[in-house]
Amino acid sequence: MAAKLYGGAYLSSFVDALLEKLTSLLQDDDSSLVERNNLLERLEKSLRDVGAVLDDAEQKQFTVKKVKDWLVDLQDALYFADDLLDQLSTEAATATPRDPGISASCSSLVDSYIEDSVGCIEKVVGKVESVVARKNYLRLKESAEVDMSSWRTPSTSLAVSSDIHGRDKDKEEIIKLLLTDTCHAQSPFTVIPIWGMGGIGKTTLAQLVYSDAKVVENFDTRVWVCVAENSDPLYVIKTIIGAIDPSPCSMDNFDVLQTMLKDKLIGKTFLLVLDDVWHGGRDTWENLLKPFRYANNGSKILLTTHSEKVASMFLATSQHYQLGLLSDEDCWSVFSKHSSISTNxxxxxxxxxxxRNIVEKCKGLPLAVKTLGGLLRYKSDVGDWKKILESEIWEFPEDESEIVPALRVSYHYLPSHLKRCFVYCSLFPEDYQFDKDELILLWMAEDLVQPMENNTLENIGSIYFDELVARSFFQSSSAFAGLFVMHDLATFFAGKFFFRGFGNQRMVDSKTRHLSCNRDPISRFPEACDRAIHMRTFLCVDDKANEIKSDFWLKQFRCLRVLAFQKCKNLLMPDSIGELIYLRYLNLSWTPIVTLPESLCKLYNLQTLKLSNCYYLEKLPSRMHDLVNLRHLDIGGTRSLKEMPKGMSKLKHLNLLGKYIVGEHEENGIRELGPIDVHGSFCISHLENVNNSSEALEAKMGNKKHIDILELDWFSDGDTVDVENERDILKELRPHKNLKELSIDGYRGEIFPDWLGLSSYSNITKLKMHGCENCRELPSLGQLPSLQHLEISLLDELERIGEEFYKNGESCLEGTSFGSLEYLEFYDMNGWREWHIPDNLDVFPKLKTLIIRDCPVLIGDLPACLPALELLFIRECEELACRFPIAPKLQRIHVNGATGIQVVYKCDSVTLLPLGALPNLKTLTISECPRLVSLPALGFKN
Structure with a gap:
């Protein structure tokens, strides 16, 4: 039987989560808790009663205002119930047992709390009961239980052009406008506004035009700026300058920036795309665009907007390019592809x-067609298709939000838990570039990710995220790899409970639970937020530093689950942080904090603590091991941090650690890593504090199969080193074979353990070896089948690279070595004299980049043939006397690191092969080589 497409009402998953918490609390039948349990049983009954009518209410809310108001009141009451249950479970978990035979949940502390708080519990339960009772007056119907299992749509990665249907004519007309050498009488550039309703494909079409070969060839400079809600002229002009010149620009003087931009545009023909322009006065835009008048004639500005009024600021209405709706046939092509309906x-x-009837209801809107096609992807049950077609949501009238019914229906059929996750994203500004892993941490902190057997919360959150991507609610950013953007549909369903920014001067509602700020001083918040005392989320999504008074936030908002103060200046974290018993996510990254209060360790529920790039942080609280629910501790870039607190091994749920600083004591030594299953990127520093191999073995690095990137760092302490002991320590730090990248810095042994060159490490693609000053021999790295990037530096005792580098003792010196390597760099190798390449071995067949610098005693030789070499860089190698390799793909000099570089610099003796060995060479630079042996007649042509 096919799974039902309708996944349940928005509040269904919230009610289910509360029932789960209640079940846990009601399992305790201690006599002292009878009164409490009676109240909780009443709450349970109300939740079960209301759960049965939520599906009906979900659909009626758009046509019956009283139902919509009731759902708002119900959600408010559910938030109060959730706070109550979290407080009860936290008090139970953190209380001290009365004696070893009694559980913590029955402690005297909890008994006292229950006795003092029965009235408070009664008030919350009464509020829920009162709201639930109103359902009878609204004539809400009980519906059959909805199948809550989420169906999955395969994630695809299609080129932009493959999603375009019926836009060929639009594309060619816009390209024609861009390439036509016309301009206004008083300006060298022309503005071409494209406008149309949301979801019609304006941005997609602009992207297609922007990347067209004819357009790329026609303009000296192309710049894409996503304006969206941020039409601040300073932001726009800095973004434009940053796209033209990648050098960081911290200037905030508008006049200076205008002059800088003018200088960069003089003598150039440019194309500027201003995507998704929502508002802004005519004078503001005219002032902003003044520098473009200094560009060449034929320059163009392509503008996309949903508003004809905005388009009219730039050109008369008759000159707008209005993007029309797609034909039914083109819509059917889009729908067929995204639904994967098979003609077989x-x-x-x-x-x-x-x-086709569904497509007709989409009224030519490609985003709606694509979304609904994805919703029915691989569904062949006729009933599933009819549910979409016959849904009452199609009949709902349009409102001020301009959210089209087709997009509403796609949201309507999301499973309940995905609805809540998606609506939470309404905190992000439109076109905000967000990170998948970061968003999942926020969902976890808000209890939006529900546990599944044999799966981590992070993995479950990843499944949620991928489902939303598959349904086109999230899309990959076209500007930044790895980031995502979303449609602003989420704000339509967020209501009073979510508040984003303060640009509209509104006061925050008393029902607000989730708040974010962007581009607004945090100092304005106390007044605006005075009523939102039950707020659960505060997110700062602005990149600018802010002043903040943390005392206000910590005293005013005791229900916070998420608190993000990153980049806030003059931040002091008071002891009262320990009173935020619900807090699960705390972000203090890029702040000037030096220490953290010990009270932080009272935050029993804390899952995520972000302290990245807190440069001045000197120590972590001593009782970090009390944070037993901590899953993510980010201390990357905390350069003043000297050691870890004691007892980190007690943090059994720690998933992401990032860095572990080995201490000098057993309680904060390397053994503490044993029970921790670290994921992702991980650095172990101060390995000089490891005394012997048995300590290293207890770190159990070989069991940590989820580490992708590993960095092992030693810092010289000036003492005499037992090199055999060092080798044994590194031997026992052997990582799991899933590893993808490895860096070894400061290792003090003379040779490396055998595991480092084993072909079984088939996933390693990148390897760095730096500052291993005692090393006399390299491991057999040529056996790593997937190694693509290799850097070796500051190995002062290494004099010769020989056969051992390519094959281990069990392999014959034949065949191919370093078969996947594309990048090889040696630098600061003061003792390296000889590089030997065996005659019978095929080495570096895919090597594209070879860099040798600051190797003052190297005398040769280079590999004889490098068939894929595109870049050869040799610098500060005074004794080098070598023949260039046969490198047929070596082409030209390009000093910024693009392919095709050949540079030879400060090499006293160089022998060049005849030109025949370098048939594609166009440019060769040789400088400061006073003992050049021979220079052939190169015969360059203009």
Missing amino acids: LEKYATLESIG
Whole structure:
């Protein structure tokens, strides 16, 4: 039987989560808790009663205002119930047992709390009961239980052009406008506004035009700026300058920035895309665009906007390019592709008929068609298709939000838990670039990720995220790899409970639970937030530093689950932080904090603590091991931090640690890593504090299969080193074979353990060896089958690289070595004299970049043939006397690191092969080589 497409009402998963918490609390039948349990049983009954009518209420809220108001009141009451249950469970978990035979949940502290708080519990339960009772007056119907299992749509990665149907004519007309050498009488550039309703494909079309070969060839400079809600001229002009010149620009003087931009545009023909312009006065834009008048004639500005009024600021209405709706046939092409409906299905004729009716209801809007096609992807049950077609949501009238019914229906059919996750994203500004892993941490902190057996919360959150991507609610950013953007549909469903920014001067509602700020001084918040005392989320999504008075936040908002103060100046973290018993996510990254209060360790529920780039942080609280629910501790870039607190091994749920600083004592030594299953990127520093191999063995690095990137760092302490002991220590730090990248810095042994060159490490793609000053021999790295990037530096005792570098003792010196290597760099190798390459071995067949610098005694030789070499850089190698390798792909000099570089610098003796060995060489630079042996007649042509 096919799974139902309708995943349940928005509040269904919230009610289910509360029932789960209640079940846990009601399992305790201690006589002293009878009164409490009676109240909780009443709460449970109300939740079960209301759960049955939520599906009906979900659909009626758009047509019956009283139902919509009731859902708002119900959600408010559920938040109060959630706070209550979290407080009860936290008090139970952190209380001291009365004696070893009694559980913590029955402690005297909890008994006292229950006795003092029965009235408070009664008030919350009464509020829920009162709201639930109103359902009878609204004539809400009980519906059959909805299948809550989420169906999954395969994630795809399609080129932008493959999503375009019916836009060929639009594309060619816009390209024609861009390439036509016309301009206004008083300006060298032309503005071309494209406008149309949300979801019609303006941005997609602009991207297609922007990357067209004819357009790329026609303009000296192309710049893309996503304006969205941020039409601040300072932001726009800095973004433009940053796109033209990647050098950091911290200037905030508008006049200076205008002059800088003018200088960069003089003599150039440019194309500027201003994508998603929402507002802004005509005078503001005219002033902003003054520097563009100094560019060449034929320059163009392509503007996309949903508003004809905005387009009119730039050109008369008759000159706008209004993007029209797609034809039904083109919409059907989009729908067919995204639904993957197969013509081989027996039911195809029936499904096509239903599908075409669905497409007709989308009224030519490609985003709606694509979204609904994705919703039905690989679904062949006729009933599933009819549910979409016959849904009442199609009949709902349009409102001020301009959210089209087709997008509403795609949201309507999301599973309940995904609805809540998506709506939470309404805290992000439109077109905000967000990170998948960061968003999952926020969902976890808000209890939006529900546990599944045999799966981590992070993995479950990843499943949620991928489902939203598959349904086109999230899309990959076109500007930044690895980041995502979303449609602003989320704000339509957020209501009073979510508040984003203060640009509209509104006061925050008393029902607000989630708040974010961007571009607004945090100092304005106390007055605006005075009523939102039950707030659960405060997110700062601005990149600018802010002044903040943390005392206000910590005293005013005791229900916070998420608190993000990153980049806040003059931040002091008071002892009262320990009173935020609900807190699960705390971000203090890029702040000037020096220490953290010990009271932080009272935060029993804390899951995520972000302290990255807190440069002045000197120590962590001593009782960090009390944070037993901590899953993510980010201390990357905390350069003043000297050691870890004691007892980190007690943090059994720690998933991401980032860095561990080995201490001098057993309680904070390397053994503490044993029970911790670290994920992702991980650095172990101060390995000089490891005394022997048995300590290293207890770190159990070989069991940590989720580490992708590993860095092992020693810091010289000036003492005499037992090199055999060092080798044994590194031997026992052997990582799991899933490892992808490895860096070894400061290792003090003379040779490396055998594991480092084993071919079984088939996933390693990148390896760095730096500052291993005692090393006399390299491991057999040529056996690593997937190694693509290798850097070796500051190995002062290494004099010769020989056969051992390519093959281990068990392999014959034949065949291919370093078969996947593309990048090889040696630098600061003061003792390296000889590089030997065995005659019978095929080495470096895919090597594209070879860099040798600051190797003052190296005398040769280089590999004889490097068939894929594109870049050869040799510098400060005074004794080098070598023949260039046969490198047919070596082409030109390009000093910024692009392919095709050949530079030879400060090499006293160089022998060049005849030109025939370098048939594609166009440019060769040789400088400060006073003992050059021979220079062939290169015969360059202009």
